Amino acid sequence: MGIKDVAQQAGVSVGTVSNVINRPETVARATRERVQEVIARLGYVRSESARQLRAGASRIMGLLVLDMGNPFFVDVARGAERTARAAGLGVMVCNSDSSPDEEAEYLSMFVEQRVRGVLVTPADATGRDLSLLRRHQIPYVVVDAVVEDGDGRGACSVSVDDVIGGEMAVAHLIDQGHRSIAFVSGLGHDRPQIRDRWAGACRAVAAAGLPPETMREISTDRLDVSPGADAVASLLGLRKRPTAVFCANDMLALGVLQALFAVGIKVPEEIALVGYDDIEFAAAAAVPLTSVRQPAVEMGRLAAEMLVRETMAEEDAEEHVHEQIVLQPELAVRESSRRRLAP
Amino acid sequence: MGIKDVAQQAGVSVGTVSNVINRPETVARATRERVQEVIARLGYVRSESARQLRAGASRIMGLLVLDMGNPFFVDVARGAERTARAAGLGVMVCNSDSSPDEEAEYLSMFVEQRVRGVLVTPADATGRDLSLLRRHQIPYVVVDAVVEDGDGRGACSVSVDDVIGGEMAVAHLIDQGHRSIAFVSGLGHDRPQIRDRWAGACRAVAAAGLPPETMREISTDRLDVSPGADAVASLLGLRKRPTAVFCANDMLALGVLQALFAVGIKVPEEIALVGYDDIEFAAAAAVPLTSVRQPAVEMGRLAAEMLVRETMAEEDAEEHVHEQIVLQPELAVRESSRRRLAP
DNA sequence: ATCTCCGGATGAAACATTTCAAAGAGCGAC
């Protein structure tokens, strides 16, 4: 069941069979057709392991995301996959679940596999895990975060400006007349994304000439639906209940929406709500959710493209300059934050 | 950067290094520690390609799902992954997007990779694509479908009884007093799952002694949110508007819910709604969705376990008997289908 | 002193490919 069997059956050498597969134009038509016929008859499929052993690197790209349960990352994966496959690469999608340990384990698996390159949304903000990749000269592109330029060498990255995103969201709420806004976040600012969104929110408040106390923060432990629902209790416990809520992502926002609905608080009449990521389910919520859209598919696509480019450059021993792409978010205004009547 | 370098640096043979890695107990402590130190110092990571070339099969399990955008499959993946990793296997998750062509392509990629086994939710009901796996003696487990026993050899499978699921949903609606129910489905019954759910629905109607016209069907082209929303137009166009809607999956149901909301029809007061899969977003909808729960994570886990078992059996040249596990769904009753007042 | 055993280390074969220098076969030109 190897190339040897094919060669034997077709009465040619293994080299010729290899040529038929990889450079068909170099082999005479009669031979080529005979070999192809045998391949088809035997159902021969070449062994990637042998191939990549010889080549030194596989034809697979690793993709490590923070949370496959979040449709945002599913979209990133979709974009990346499409591009990778167009370039003849397979994609291995893995889920670190925001855990640096899992992240380290997966990255080391990628190294074992000698993947061609890695797209990663880092769980470990220090970038320590990434040094493993650098050590083995595996190109990588950071997605949805900018590299902390640890040792001056840097890497490519694709991200969305989270400060502006946060600013847009809160500016919109202020514009709608809100003067007391809660920020439902998660993970206590470990994640740069969350930190930036908060910073943007504060900037919007300052820009409007409002006092900093306008924004108050409610923290959760995970960026998921149920913590969002739980956060509503704290929200309602605040003295001077906020009239608007800005959530660090849509999963949280959906949780908040559900819990508000459950206690009979009307959205947007009593409390306005803005999420982040603009996942499909946000628009599909019974009160369609205003949300900061991130071009997720596009990010995946761009990141994969950059990675492919870097890979190529490496092969041709060309110089590759790392690039940091920062995309702009946009606000998708929907029902959940429509203008509230003057108080 | 190979095992050879390690051997040289440590002043031992390559065989010994290999032993340190794979059977540490067989090598003397002093040697072992010396080698380990060198491995750490050099940052050596063994090459999976070489390893699997020798072994004949990789340590990766392929998982091919119909739609990564559907959280149901994400859960399946989660369950499978956890189990696989516990067994020392990596998982390569791929997305056929319900296309038989993509499916064929991915399966052939799996064969190229000499994957240890495959978990697959078939897009091609004929099972033709699966013959490739059989031909190459790659064990596979069918997830969320029962194998059409094409050539008598069969395969393991894990599925949920969709007939019972459909029956539960509709029986519940009938029980709540509904006498005119729409089934929003997709893909014109190509998918066995959908066909079964419809069959179950009809069975419930018959069991209640109601005429078959009680159920009417509205077909969409995809099992996704926006087709669900679009279906509402047809729904409202029906003469004698149904008082309840049963959707073939939750994505559709969320779309329906949103569209009903948009035209001001109250759920469940005017129209009751039941979905299928019980994805997290169903419970989180502003009107929490009644849904038929499928144990997705469990399915993934079971399937991966079966695959690992089959793999083991193959290695030990033991006999393996294929097993068909059929799980039971359960109905999660929520707000969207609460008892309607007598007409 | 010799024999036996045993833990530990070794070296080479095998795995399935790709690549590349070299060989071979025609063939036209001299």
Add this chain to the structure above:
DNA sequence: GTCGCTCTTTGAAATGTTTCATCCGGAGAT
């Protein structure tokens, strides 16, 4: 007839592991 050229094909080396039969050195038994 031989040289040079092109178009095909070939055979062998190289890739990084694992495995296994073999070998070695020393300890204990006779």
